Amino acid sequence: MNKTTNINLGGLFFHIDEDAYIKLRDYLDAIKRSFTDSQGRDEIIADIEARIAELFSEKIQNERQVVGMAEVEEVITIMGQPEDYLVDDEIFEDQPNQEPSSSSSSTSQNQKRTSKKLFRDPDDKYIGGVSSGLGHYLGVDALWIRLLWIFLVVAGVGSGILIYILLWILVPEASTTSQKLAMKGEPVNISNIEKKVREGFDEVSEKVKNVDYKKMGNKVKSSSRTFFDFLGDVMTVLVNVFAKFIGIILIICAATTIIGLFIGLFTVGSVGFIEGPWTHYIEVLNTSGVPVWVVSLFTFFAVGIPFFFLFLLGLKILVNNLKSIGSTAKYVxxxxxxxxxxxxxxxxxxxATEKAFTASSTETRQLSYPISDTLRIEAESYGSWDDRYYNERFDIVVNNGNKKLYLEDIKINFTASEDSLGRVKIHKSAESSSYEKAREKAAEIEYDFSLKNNTLYFPDYLLTNYANKYREQEVEVTLSIPEGTVIYPAPSLRRKLGYRNANNMGYSSYDLPGHYWKMGKEELHCLDCEEQEILDEEKTTPDKDERIRIDSNGIDIDIKDENGDNFEMKIDKGGIRIKAGNKKDTVV
Incomplete structure (x- = not known):
């Protein structure tokens, strides 16, 4: 059992094994001793620690992982041994090159393997450093990149400006020594970090020596920052505000969806465990046979997991340095x-396959006795609403102690029979995964009629066993009666008649009930619709060439014949005035 230590390296916290900690401490102490009298010593040490912390972050899988001896040795191999850089190379400029040590060889190999990273170069910029960063990444002079931007702006009708702004926003700036080395593809080790820091100090020293203080003073007085730096800061602030807003939207939408899925999981998902009217409704629609709670659980994961990651994305946008959930959790x-x-x-x-095929079952029954008088046809409703769960067109009822599925998909049609007998054909249909099963489900539909005192009663509903589930069960009734038979469809049939009831009035199925009809050879003939016909004729619009007006002022008739001659007659208190053709008015 080994002890572990918590350390703060480059602003990041790590759990490190005690032996590995001792080795890393000795390594950093040796580096500090090698730069005792160096200019910029603190900056060099800070950059080296930041680089080591970055390497540790790349190697550990999650925040609980402990940095061990293997990770420390691998980092030391990448960074190099401090004694390799204690000797001043200028003293041995005339001596032949010696074979590189093992650490130098490792450093050389790492240098070959180092790949460039895309950053904006703040040290060589005119606007945002995008061109210089692309130049380092592509290995070309930044001048060619800048000429390319000018070409895109001119030839692309300003599209180059939009692309530049997007890169300015999305590509990070190389602000640290490690990032500047990675930008140029140089290995980020002790030697290069020291070299880069010293170059920075030398550059600053030269600028201080050669600066025109009077000119610099005037420039500082006029403006502390360039216009492009200010513009970049403004755009950065706007982008950050917009990003925070997007993060809030993502969190709200994701959280609302996840909460809704939780509620659905513990309500719909409880079908099979908790019994209630709504649970029966869900069960009867589930024809696959898979438990509803399994469907609910899979739906929760299939929809909830993407929204969970959207929630984490929103948090990551809002909260800096948000801890990762770990690779194991992501894979799970x-x-x-x-x-x-x-x-x-x-x-x-x-x-879907449970409703892939539709089949039917048909039975034809003859009426028990001849029809001697007007046949009245009524729709018969279910006996007691107290035995129904929902009192809707799609319902579950308790019939004789058994649970039944209640549906109102009933259509009734009238047609003429070929003889003097009346017949009722009942056509039942249902769906299932095969024709055979669908025919069985159709045959199990419970539907019957009755004839009492010359009144034919058709139920306005059908029943089937609850275990059959909902499979689009329907019943179509065809009543065949002899020609000349008078029928009276009661108003209760208003929503149950089919669309194949031809009649001489052109009535829709909704308007057929409430009238007496005589069965003809091909259609029904209305026996009490004359008044309606006369009324309809009176409502028709007169021909545009004929005008007859009768009101309290009298009678005004204006008729134009086929030759274009007019006949006008007006009767009022002044008498009768008649005008025909081009003749003058005649007053009677």
């Missing part, structure tokens, strides 16, 4: 999501 969530999506796909296919 990814696996759950894939399993849920595949499971829902399979269950969806199974649910």
């Amino acid at each position: 969530l990814l696996a759950l999501w894939l399993i849920s999506v595949i499971g829902l796909t399979v269950m969806g296919i199974k649910q």
Whole structure:
């Protein structure tokens, strides 16, 4: 059992093994001793520690992982041994090159393996340093990149400006020594960090020596920053504000969705464990046979996991240095999501195949006795609403102690029979995963009629066993009666008549009930619709060439014949005036 120590390295916290800590401490102490009299010693040490912290962050998988001896030795191999840089190379300029040590060889190999990273170069910029950064990354002079921007602005009708602004916003600036070395593809080790820091100090020293203080003073008085720096700061602030707003939106949407999924999981997902009217409704729609709680659980993971990561993204936008959930948790969530999506796909296919085929079952029955008088046709409703769960068109009822599925998909049509007998054909249909099963489900539909005192009663509902589930069960009734038979469809049939009831009035199925009809050879003939016909004729608009007006002022008739001659007659208190063709008015 080894002890671990918590350390703060470059502003980051790590758990490190005690032996590894001792080795890292000795290594950093040796580096500090090698730069005792160096200019910029503190800056060099700070950059080296920041680089080591960056390497540790790349190697550990999660925040709980302990940095061990292997990680420390690997970092030392990358950074190099401090004694390799104690000797002043200028003293041995005339001596032949010696074979590099093992650490130098490792450093050389790392240098070959180092890949460039894209940053904006703040040391060689005119606006945002994008061109200089691209030049380092692509290995070309920044001048060519700047000429390319000018070409894009001119040839692309300003599109180059938009691309430049996007790169300015999205590409980070190389602000640290490590980032500047990575930008140029140089290995970030002790030697290069020291070299870069010293170059910075030498550059500052030269500028201090050669500066025109009078000119610099005037420049400082006129403006402390360039216009482009100010513009960059403003854009950065706006982008940050917009990003925070996006983060808030993501958090609200994701949290609302996840909460809704939780509620659905513990309500819809409780079907099979908790019994209630709404649970029966869900069960009867589930024809796949898969437990509803399994569907709810898979839906929760399939939809909830992406929104969970959106929630984390929103938090990451709002909170700096947000801790990661770890690779293990990410892989577990990814696996759950894939399993849920595949499971829902399979269950969806199974649910769809359960309604892939439609079949029917038909039975024809003859009326028990001849029709001697007007046949009245009524719709019969279900006996007691107290036995129903919802009192809707799609319902569950308790019939003789058994649970039944209640549906109101009933259509009734009238047609003429070929003989003097009346018949009722009942056509039942249902859906299932095969024709055979669909025919069985259709045959299990419970529907019957009755004839009492010359009144035919058709139920306005059908029943089937609860275990059959909802499979688009329907019943279509065709009443065949002899020609000349008079029928009276009661108003209770108003929403139950089909669309194949031809009649001489052109009435819709909704308007047929409430009238007496005589069965003809091809259509129904209305026996009490004359008054309605006369009324309809009176409501028709007269021909545009004929005008007859009768009101309290008298009678005004204006008729134009086929030759274009007019006949006008007006009767009022002044008498009768008649005008025909071009003749003058005649007063009677």
